[in-house]
Amino acid sequence: MKRSKLILLMASSATAFLASAGQSSYAQVSADDEDTIVVTAQRREQSLQDVSVAVTVVTGDQLKDQGVTNINQLQNTAPNLEVEPAFGGGAAQFRLRGVGFQDYASNNSPTVGVYVNEVAFPVPVMTQGLIYDIERVEVLRGPQGTLYGRNTTGGAINFVTKKPTDEFAAGVFAEYGRFNEFKSEGYISGPITDGFRARISASTQQGGGWQHNRDTDEELGDANRGGVRGLFEFEPTANLEFLFDAHYSWDKSENQGLYLINDLATRGGAGPTILADTDRSLTGWGISPTLLTDIGASPDRKPGRDNSGWGVSLNGALDLGGAILNSITSYESLDRSELGDWDSSASSEADTFFGSDVSVFSQEVRLSSDGEGPFVWQVGLYYSKQELNERYFSDFLDIFGTYGRVNYDQTVESVAIFGQAEYALTDKINLIAGLRLESEDRFLEGFGTAFGGATALPPTDVSTSMEPLTGKGGIEFRPTDDILLYASVSRGTKSGGFTTYNTGQESSIQPFAPEVLWAYEVGFKTDFIDNLTLNGAAFYYDYSNQQVLSAVYGVNGPVGRFANAPKSKIYGAELELTWQPLPNLNIIQALGYKEGEYVEFFDLDVPASRLANAAVFVDRAGEALPFPDFSYSGSASYLIDLGNFGVVAETNYSRRDFYPSWLGSTYDVESYWLVNASLSIAPTDGPWTLGIWARNLLDKEYDLTRNFFTSADIAQPGRPRTYGVRLTADF
Structure with missing residues (x-):
């Protein structure tokens, strides 16, 4: 039955455009003509339809149409992608093609790599800044590593920001909507002197809180975040160019409120019982005085965060004549202070605090061929050092009569040599091969816990390391100019790590092993029908030591801990389509399917x-x-020509399937549909666009995630219907 569904999916033709950017860590998109999008990956131009990698490209305008302002909201833009938030704070937990990692701590590496202008963000909480001034986002599915600095089993998400322009340009975007939500961004760009260009952009998001305290009616959920970025391009000679990126962000937003799935008998039954919430707009909180005093916070502070981060990078490219030498040097830093109320009540059953100081230095050097000859190659060297100091405090005074403190440092150093080559055997057959050798050392230092002021686990050091050999082999076959068939096999790995939750046992922080994934994929890309592109891929994953969130049983019941499932498998497919049946009508469709099972796991x-x-x-x-x-x-959009003005009617929609929980049926997330729509008007030759929009147009009630902590069964709800106006102007 499962295989028949897979065959049916691959046989159907109702799905969306599968763009492909190759496995380069940097690709710039340009329009060659109305029908061809060109990707300059590996320092050569290629049509998106000529590269045998499963990747979805989402433009900056599409992000605005869907109201995407952070990485978590990307899950409705690409097939087989889920981004699950953690306990109201929003820290992203990525899953691509079923390959994911659920962790609300900060110390473990994700299965999906996130890059901004070629710079990796290997600590998931560092990805929570605003998305703005974006050229496009690329969502690559499958193991990456032979052309990337970092190695991932699930895939990669690349953010490419808009670059400095050759001529002066400036623009603003502003949006106001229901619940007093306000978003704005602006930029100024252009040449400063010959060979020197700059672009400054900034963005902010305010308001939008729609939930209320069930007891006091006080509002929760207002955003207060922003960012600024400066990009500077410099070309000192004809064969040398640099891109310098400096950016800063802040986030003082309130957390998303959680609601109670079931009645909560506070204080272990000795306190009042709070009835389950029947209205998703209701929530509750009450950060304990003990926790607030411990971190030096004001007594009236709500669940929320006070985070700030900054970073710089220098990307240089030197044309050696027949080869290109690239160097990318970067430093990223995050100061995180986040309060959570995971019991959704005024009782101190599960009040939490994360204090994290994160820094990441990386250096990547790549040498690649230049030109379109039959032999195309790239080799690279990557070094990264991550440092994390984290405090994780938990107040269980009203349920367990204790207060937990976790402190630790973590250092991760990794070095990798990687490369990939392509050889055109004939004009119809192309062979691909890549290898990666990596050495990583991960040190957890001074991990200590205390409960009620008494030491439960004295400062303890543990470590883990890996030296995996991974790679890729593939073949491309082009029977005609309009059809590409491909097959590949690749091996990816994800680092081992540590469970850094409350524990008094040294055994609980012993490392879990790296996971290894063998990925087998076949696919096709077609554009043999005018104005229609239909592409698809099917995959089979053979997992060893898959890292899964499990638990150990302690004195207070089950406590989360990561474990390795010795054997498991995943298989599925994607189909994607773009179609322009009429000159002014554009349609995009995307469908993903996947299933998996444990083969061996106790x-x-x-x-x-x-x-x-x-x-x-x-x-x-x-x-x-x-x-x-x-x-x-x-999505579907239609342009109505009114002479001096044009009106664009647009709608986009998505369906998330039933999400079963490993914790039991209480925590299953039901399937749901989301529908958005917008109507915009702009003068034919004018600089502005004025529009109205609605998101979750049908006012669907749905949950993003469900979970429990201590005595509380909680869920994080999705936003109700919102609507508003927006203005865009470019000069």
């Missing part, structure tokens, strides 16, 4: 253990991996 049964008040284990071999099977998204 695990703690969390629901049964909670009921039995003792550890209960289960053999999960044959059980489905807990992620949604189907994803669907699409």
Whole structure:
């Protein structure tokens, strides 16, 4: 039955445009003509349809149409992508083609790499800044590493910002909507002297809180974040160019409120019972005085964050005549201070604080061929050093009568040599091969815990390392100029790591092993029909030591801990289509499907253990991996020509499938549809566009995630219907 669904999916033709940018860590898109989009990847121009990698490209305008302002909201723009927020704070947990990692701490590497202008953000919480002044976003599916500085099993998300312009340009964008939500961004760009150009952009987001305290009616959820970026291009000689990127961001936003799925008997039944919320706009909080005093916060502080980050990078390219030498030097820093109320009540059942200082230095050097000859190659060297100091405090005074403090440092150093080559065997057959050798050392230093002021685990050091050999092999076959068929096999790996939650046992922080993924993929790209592009891919993943969020049974019941499932598998497909049936009508459709199961895994049964008040284990071999099977998204836009003005009517929509939870049916997330729409008008030759928009037009009630912490069963709801106006002007 499962295989028949996969065959049916691949046979259908109702899906969307699969753009491809190659596995280069940098690709600039330009329009060659009305029908061809050209990618300059690996220092050569290629049509998106000529590269055999599954990647979805989303433009900056599409992000604005869908109201995407942070990376979490990308999950409705690409097939088989989920970005799950963690406990109201928003820290992203990525999953591509079912390959993901659920962790609300900061110390472990993600399965999906995130890059901004070629610079990696290897600590997931560092990805939470505003998205603005974007040229496009590329979502690559499958293991990456033979052309990337970092190695990932799930894929990569590349953000490419707009670059300085050859002529003076400036623009503003402003949007105001329901719940007093305000967003704006602006830029100024142009030449300063010969060979020197600059672009300054900035953005802010304010308001938008739509939830209220169930007891006091006080509002929660207002945004207060912003960022500024300066890009400077310098060409000292004809064969040498530099791009310098300096940016700063801040986030003083309130957290998204959580609501109670079930009744909460506070204080272990000795306190009042709070009835389950039937209205998703209701929530509750009350940060404990003990926690607020410990971190030096004001007594009236709401759940929320006070984060700031900055970074700089220098990207240089030297034309050696027949080869291009690239160097990318970067430094990124984040200061995180975040308060959470995970029990959604005034009771101190699960009040939390994260204090994180993160810094990442990286240096990448690449040498690549220049030109379109039959042999195209690239080799690179990558070095990265991450440093993390984290404090994680938990107030359980009203449920367990104790207060937990976790402190630790972590250092990660990695060095990699990587490369990939392509050889045109004939005018129809192209062979691809790539290798990567990596050495990584991960040190958890001074990990200590205390409960109620008493030491539970004295400062302890543990470490883990890996030296995996990974790579890729592939073949491309072009029977006609309009059809590309390809097949590939690749091996990716994800670092091991540590579970840094509350624990008094040294065994709980012992490292879990790296995971290894063998990925097999076949695909096609076609544009043999005028104004229609139909592409697709099918994949099979063979997993070893998949890293999964499990639990151990402690004195207070199940406590989360990462474990390795020895064997598992995932398989699925994507189909994507772009179609212009009429000159002014554009349609995009995307469909993704995936299923997976454990082949070998003996695990703690969390629901049964909670009921039995003792550890209960289960053999999960044959059980489905807990992620949604189907994803669907699409858009349609139509331009109405009114002579001196044009009106664009646009709608975009997505469906997220049923999401089963490994914690039990109480925490399953039901499937839902989201529909957005907008109507814009602009003069034919004028600089401005005025529009109205609505998001979640059908006012669907839905959840982004469900979970529990101590005594509270909670869910994070999605936003209700919002609507507003926007203005764009470019000069």
